[in-house]
Amino acid sequence: xxxxxxxxxxxxxxxxxxxxxxxxxxxxxxxxxxxxxxxxxxxxxxxxxxxxxxxxxxxxxxxxxxxxxxxxxxxxxxxxxxxxxxxxxxxxxxxxxxxxxxxxxxxxxxxxxxxxxxxxxxxxxxxxxxxxxxxxxxxxxxxxxxxxxxxxxxxxxxxxxxxxxxxxxxxxxxxxxxxxxxxxxxxxxxxxxxxxxxxxxxxxxxxxxxxxxxxxxxxxxxxxxxxxxxxxxxxxxxxxxxxxxxxxxxx
Amino acid sequence: xxxxxxxxxxxxxxxxxxxxxxxxxxxxxxxxxxxxxxxxxxxxxxxxxxxxxxxxxxxxxxxxxxxxxxxxxxxxxxxxxxxxxxxxxxxxxxxxxxxxxxxxxxxxxxxxxxxxxxxxxxxxxxxxxxxxxxxxxxxxxxxxxxxxxxxxxxxxxxxxxxxxxxxxxxxxxxxxxxxxxxxxxxxxxxxxxxxxxxxxxxxxxxxxxxxxxxxxxxxxxxxxxxxxxxxxxxxxxxxxxxxxxxxxxxx
DNA sequence: CGCCTATTTGATCTGATTCAAACAATGTGG
DNA sequence: CCACATTGTTTGAATCAGATCAAATAGGCG
Numbered sequence: 001x002x003x004x005x006x007x008x009x010x011x012x013x014x015x016x017x018x019x020x021x022x023x024x025x026x027x028x029x030x031x032x033x034x035x036x037x038x039x040x041x042x043x044x045x046x047x048x049x050x051x052x053x054x055x056x057x058x059x060x061x062x063x064x065x066x067x068x069x070x071x072x073x074x075x076x077x078x079x080x081x082x083x084x085x086x087x088x089x090x091x092x093x094x095x096x097x098x099x100x101x102x103x104x105x106x107x108x109x110x111x112x113x114x115x116x117x118x119x120x121x122x123x124x125x126x127x128x129x130x131x132x133x134x135x136x137x138x139x140x141x142x143x144x145x146x147x148x149x150x151x152x153x154x155x156x157x158x159x160x161x162x163x164x165x166x167x168x169x170x171x172x173x174x175x176x177x178x179x180x181x182x183x184x185x186x187x188x189x190x191x192x193x194x195x196x197x198x199x200x201x202x203x204x205x206x207x208x209x210x211x212x213x214x215x216x217x218x219x220x221x222x223x224x225x226x227x228x229x230x231x232x233x234x235x236x237x238x239x240x241x242x243x244x245x246x247x248x249x250x251x
Numbered sequence: 252x253x254x255x256x257x258x259x260x261x262x263x264x265x266x267x268x269x270x271x272x273x274x275x276x277x278x279x280x281x282x283x284x285x286x287x288x289x290x291x292x293x294x295x296x297x298x299x300x301x302x303x304x305x306x307x308x309x310x311x312x313x314x315x316x317x318x319x320x321x322x323x324x325x326x327x328x329x330x331x332x333x334x335x336x337x338x339x340x341x342x343x344x345x346x347x348x349x350x351x352x353x354x355x356x357x358x359x360x361x362x363x364x365x366x367x368x369x370x371x372x373x374x375x376x377x378x379x380x381x382x383x384x385x386x387x388x389x390x391x392x393x394x395x396x397x398x399x400x401x402x403x404x405x406x407x408x409x410x411x412x413x414x415x416x417x418x419x420x421x422x423x424x425x426x427x428x429x430x431x432x433x434x435x436x437x438x439x440x441x442x443x444x445x446x447x448x449x450x451x452x453x454x455x456x457x458x459x460x461x462x463x464x465x466x467x468x469x470x471x472x473x474x475x476x477x478x479x480x481x482x483x484x485x486x487x488x489x490x491x492x493x494x495x496x497x498x499x500x501x502x
Numbered sequence: 503c504g505c506c507t508a509t510t511t512g513a514t515c516t517g518a519t520t521c522a523a524a525c526a527a528t529g530t531g532g
Numbered sequence: 533c534c535a536c537a538t539t540g541t542t543t544g545a546a547t548c549a550g551a552t553c554a555a556a557t558a559g560g561c562g
Contacts, residue, residue, distance in 0.1 A: 144351060
């Protein structure tokens with residue numbers, strides 16, 4: 001048996017929160033009191049469904065998940081991708097009924113946290129409440145950035161942008177080495193996130209590859225020219241509001 | 252001189268918060284202790300600019316405002332419209348640097364609230380902190396809904412949807428009579444919000460008018476066929492998470 | 503090997519953009 | 533009260549980014 005602090009579920013949560021706000025030792029210890037129920041789940045599984053009233057929130061410990069919803073005509077819009085450390089349905093703490101669904105994209109290890117435990121934690125440690133609120137606000141900032149992309153930017157720019165975003169987020173929680181990270185999602189999923197058809201995602205990716213900006217094979221993204229990709233994606237990480245003080249801070 | 256409770260600034264804030272969560276008399280009185288500095292401002296004026304570090308948040312008392320940002324190529328994306336009762340930059344409480352700008356669309360009466368006062372209020376009255384957090388989460392839900400529209404719905408559907416949204420929000424704070432409300436924005440602004448060109452907004456509006464769903468002249472929107480417009484916009488108000496208990500609750 | 507899923511390519515079509523110009527409404531100063 | 537400027541709406545025509553349809557190729561895996 002190992003110490004709570006070493007368990008990957010606590011570790012990822014800690015890394016995530018530290019990436020958006022400095023945490024004291026006290027606050028770190030506070031986090032370790034959270035009861036987490038870990039569950040392993042396959043790819044393409046629903047975690048929470050639109051209309052549900054969850055009594056717990058889910059921390060991603062391993063794998064990739066996404067939020068999404070379907071149009072009346074059956075078209076899917078993906079609202080966000082989530083990586084280890086994220087708590088994609090934290091909002092259900094204050095919005096009781098889910099207005100969208102949550103699913104795994106890859107096999108995942110998820111840790112479920114009862115809302116009651118979160119409420120207790122935040123009462124004992126108001127600073128953590130602030131950090132969690134901040135996290136939901138950053139979520140909203142990312143939605144805005146995606147809106148901007150979908151509404152006003154070209155397919156190629158959009159794709160470059162989201163690739164930058166994923167890499168920076170992965171780096172912030174220590175899941176990237178250099179300019180490489182896992183990205184085990186399909187082009188169709190990327191299309192559903194960016195409001196593009198699979199075919200067009202494919203052709204735009206070829207442009208980015210052709211320009212020597214990226215490689216992306218077997219679920220691994222490798223950015224060959226970071227400055228070039230940033231420029232192609234009009235990417236400025238300010239909207240991610242990352243904690244500049246900590247070691248994994250972005251370039 | 253009139254009682255604080257009757258001043259429109261306190262009244263609109265109260266109505267807004269009540270529209271998303273029940274408020275006790277105590278909490279209502281708590282709100283009245285907030286120091287507000289009211290200012291009147293013309294149309295098309297910047298309130299806060301991307302990069303700013305505001306020390307206060309702004310409550311819309313009268314008029315319409317919007318959040319927005321420009322692409323590298325100078326295209327504007329509007330992220331949200333804000334009506335009386337909204338506090339569009341509440342988030343600056345936890346995200347110090349603005350990642351987008353805020354401007355008036357019409358002449359406005361704005362009430363500025365120092366962050367410190369908000370922090371004090373929330374310490375004294377944690378329920379209000381919860382309601383404000385909830386408000387920022389509803390904001391995010393609206394972003395998701397707009398993303399869905401921009402990414403996956405036709406121009407006509409998008410427009411119908413946002414018109415439904417505005418009417419419901421106006422009704423929730425008592426600013427609509429029946430199926431009519433003010434909507435003093437231009438078609439160009441609507442286009443920037445929905446990722447459409449002005450020309451296409453115009454033609455799509457003609458469809459909606461032709462179908463007998465709406466009238467929209469001289470800054471006033473009149474919905475002639477609510478059920479029809481809801482259907483045309485695939486509109487389901489669940490994502491607005493309005494407080495069903497209170498009198499102005501939606502049909 | 504054979505199956506299933508993901509990527510890639512080609513051809514065609516279309517919703518929406520762009521450009522350009524006319525028209526309507528509102529406001530302003532003389 | 534009217535000429536004129538300004539801003540917003542409307543119309544028409546040409547064009548294009550991206551969708552759709554259809555089929556071929558390539559990986560991964562039991």
